[in-house]
Amino acid sequence: MEFSPITQFIVDQNVPAQTMALLLLLPVVATLASFFRQVVGIKAFGIYTPSIITFALLAFDPNGLKYGIAIFASVIVIGMVTRYVLRRFRLLYLPRVAITLSVISFSMLGILVIGGAYHRTGLAGVSIFPLLIMITITEKFVALQLEKGTQAALLLAAETLGISLVGYALISWPSFVLFILAYPWTVLLTIPLNVLLGKWTGLRLTEYVRFLNVLRQK
Amino acid sequence: MFELLRNSREVLGMNARNLDYVRPLNRRRSREFADNKLLAKRLLRKNGLPVPGLVARIRNHAELDTFDWDSLPGSFALKPNRGFGGEGILIVYGRRRGRTDAWVKANGSVVTVDDLKAHIRNILDGSYSLTNTPDIAFFEERLKLLKLFKPYAYKGIPDIRVIVFNKVPVMAMLRLPTRESDGKANLQQGAIGLGIDLATGTTTSAVVGKSFIIEYVPKTRLALSGIRIPYWNEILRIAVESQSVSGLGFLGADIAIDRDRGPVLLELNARPGLSIQIANLTGLKGRLDRVKGLKVKTTERGILLGKNLFGGEIEEEIEELSGKRVIGSVEKVRLFGKDGKEIVVEAKIDTGADSTSIDIDLARDLGYGKTVDGYLEAAKDWDEISELTRTERWKMFEHIQDVVATIPIKSASGTTYRVAIRTEIEVDGLRIPARATIIDRSGLEYPMIIGRKSLARFLVDVTKRTNTGSSPAKR
Missing domain, CATH: 2.40.70.10 (Acid Proteases)
Incomplete structure (x- = not known):
């Protein structure tokens, strides 16, 4: 597939094609998250977290799924355990989150060391930023846990991971990326699409399930 | 299948609630009014509506340090000013025997002054507020449980949520605290929601959790349908008038019944939850559409409209539902x-x-x-x-x-x-x-x-x- 003249022009200005692809894919992923919220009814942690995790997963490639999911899960589990341990100390919110972040950082370091000892350096080899992104979702998680309880927070975490996985599947699909690079203007379509989503007042798919008993009434 | 789709036009979903009702009808100033409990309390009282009495408030850490703990009564509710979903509320039922600095909670656990201080610090730091911004803590008189509700409520106080739109009460629900909800009358936390026939104030169907329909109080043979809520007209009047006072076009008013005082307005909600539809087994959107555009001049007229439009037919319905x-x-x-x-x-x-x-x-x-x-x-x-x-x-x-x-x-x-x-x-x-x-x-x-x-x-x-x-x- 040929690059479009626009793409060619941008690449000629010394913008790496990789960077350009990522910037063009971000609106797509964000639209995906808003679609999941408004039409399907999957809430997740807002729009930032699923989007950023999608790109974190991409950065873990070639083992994106394996490492990404493992790290996501361990961050959540360690975050939960830490909260449980810290509860009795009755700390204020920010210091408590700071301690949780520290514990997770140490754990990640531990995981990297253990992986290295078993000659699994794939994880240690990746850039630190996707790892840091994964760690900082803890704050979202802890805040939600405090607000809505552990069960609800876990559900939202799972939903976040779900949306990120769909996003990951889309942007790690070579044909799709090539398509975007060939026709970059198609990304602009996300704006009218989001306008439609923003005006959408129909029931969400999950609401059909939630209100099934009401809908069944004659 | 076709029926499901047709009925889906009657049901109010989250998208429609936010876009068609909350956003255009509940302007920012009115929303602020609903989110700020102390402000609401003052204004509602000024307009002659019954609200729980304010015992004391603590606005910052300095006030916390100099607070006179002996001034607190034996029972009270400690609340965050901008809390939501019933979070951060602490209720004590009496002083611990022989001590002036410790109280007892509903589950029997003891709350000391130090516990209160820690809780209030969390409130002041905004742990329970909508946007995690610093908040005010206040003590409120505790309401006393009505005898009628005793067999139905686990510890806390049941309350009645009335949705008011265009001065017309359109739907109502009685919420019973359960063991799962830890004595709180909040559906998200596991309380039972009972649909109410608007004409008579009699309960119809019941839901627990997200959408589980039940007929009896859990682990008993006590039917949930057919409970006649006392002071029904008064409750509707308070709900409708609180709409005029607050300026919220689409409002969920929470009203509890105190054993001594009768109906008391607890809280106003600018974004009322949607589960009320499951409790009533009826869509809210259909009802809102029927009330839209009506010119309702007085509170009485609004109440009458709500009763006539969305009540009645209860007899057969209840006989069918409850076998009574x-x-x-x-x-x-x-x-x-x-x-x-x-x-x-x-x-x-x-x-x-x-x-x-x-x-x-x-x-x-x-x-x-x-x-x-x-x-x-x-x-x-x-x-x-x-x-x-x-x-x-x-x-x-x-x-x-x-x-x-x-x-x-x-x-x-x-x-x-x-x-x-x-x-x-x-x-x-x-x-x-x-x-x-x-x-x-x-x-x-x-x-x-x-x-x-x-x-x-x-x-x-x-x-x-x-x-x-x-x-x-x-x-």
């Missing part, structure tokens, strides 16, 4: 006495009375003459007596024929005892066994009253006319 019969406040009743004697009388249906009782003469006519004589004989020596134990009073009456129980009747002047016989009565075509106490009702309009113990299978509609057939039943 709807009867009037006076019903023709057939009594079955000894030796096949049958008498039809008009009885007063009295939900304020515990037991069923019949007049002395009526008891004689039914063949219980000996019982009556025995009772009068045993009772002739006393006007009132102090309380006896169950065995002691049973000894006084057990020799009398046909007596199955004795029932203490307390009044201002002291305690007396009545005897009860076992009989059968037929109400609205339904024959039920009943225990009836015998008493002199010669000066009263009806020779018989039917109390709550005999009414388990009935619901009482005070507006229903009794079908007083041909027989002159009134005595």
Whole structure:
């Protein structure tokens, strides 16, 4: 597939094609998250977290799924355990989150060391930023846990991971990326699409399930 | 399938709620009013609406350090000013015995001044506020549970959510705290939601959790449908007037009933939850559409509209749902006495009375003459007596024929005892066994009253006319 003249022009200005692809894919992923919220009814942690995790997963490639999911899960589990341990100390919110972040950082370091000892350096080899992104979702998680309880927070975490996985599947699909690079203007379509989503007042798919008993009434 | 799609136009979803109702109708200033409990409390009170009394408030850490803990009453509710979803509320029920610096919670655990301080620090730091911004903590008087709700509510206080739109109450729900909700009347936290017939204030269907339909109080055989909420008109009036005061076009008013004060407005919600539709098994959107554009001038008119549009038809509905019969406040009743004697009388249906009782003469006519004589004989020596134990009073009456129980009747002047016989009565075509106490009702309009113990299978509609057939039943 040929690059479009626009793409060619941008690449000629010394913008790496990789960077350009990522910037063009971000609106797509964000639209995906808003679609999941408004039409399907999957809430997740807002729009930032699923989007950023999608790109974190991409950065873990070639083992994106394996490492990404493992790290996501361990961050959540360690975050939960830490909260449980810290509860009795009755700390204020920010210091408590700071301690949780520290514990997770140490754990990640531990995981990297253990992986290295078993000659699994794939994880240690990746850039630190996707790892840091994964760690900082803890704050979202802890805040939600405090607000809505552990069960609800876990559900939202799972939903976040779900949306990120769909996003990951889309942007790690070579044909799709090539398509975007060939026709970059198609990304602009996300704006009218989001306008439609923003005006959408129909029931969400999950609401059909939630209100099934009401809908069944004659 | 087609039905589901057609009905989906009646149901209000999150998208439509936010876009069509909350956003255009609840302007920012009004929303602020709903989110700021202290501000709302002050304004509502100024406009003559009943709100829980404010005990004290703590606005910052400096005030916390100098707070006089002895000034707190034995029971109170500690709340964050900008809390939501019932989070961050701490309720104590009394001082711990012999201590002025410790209180007891509903589950029996002790709350010390240090616990309160830690909780208040969390509130001040915004742990429970909508946007995690610094908040104010305040103490409020604790409401007392209405007797009627005692069997239904686990610890906390049930409250009534009324959705008001365009001055018309469109849907209402009674929320019962449960063990799962830790005594909080919040559906998200596991409370039970009961749909309410707007015309009569009688509960219809019930939901627990996200969308699980139930019929009985968990682990009991206590039916959830057919609970008649007292002060119903007053509750609707408070809900509608709170809309005018707050300026919220689409409002969820939370109203609790205090044992002493009656209905009290707890909270206003600018973004009322959607589960109320499941509790009522009815879509909210259909109702909102019917009220839209109506010109409603007065509160009374709005209440009347809500009642007429979204109430009624309850009789059949309830009979269908609960298997209960709807009867009037006076019903023709057939009594079955000894030796096949049958008498039809008009009885007063009295939900304020515990037991069923019949007049002395009526008891004689039914063949219980000996019982009556025995009772009068045993009772002739006393006007009132102090309380006896169950065995002691049973000894006084057990020799009398046909007596199955004795029932203490307390009044201002002291305690007396009545005897009860076992009989059968037929109400609205339904024959039920009943225990009836015998008493002199010669000066009263009806020779018989039917109390709550005999009414388990009935619901009482005070507006229903009794079908007083041909027989002159009134005595």
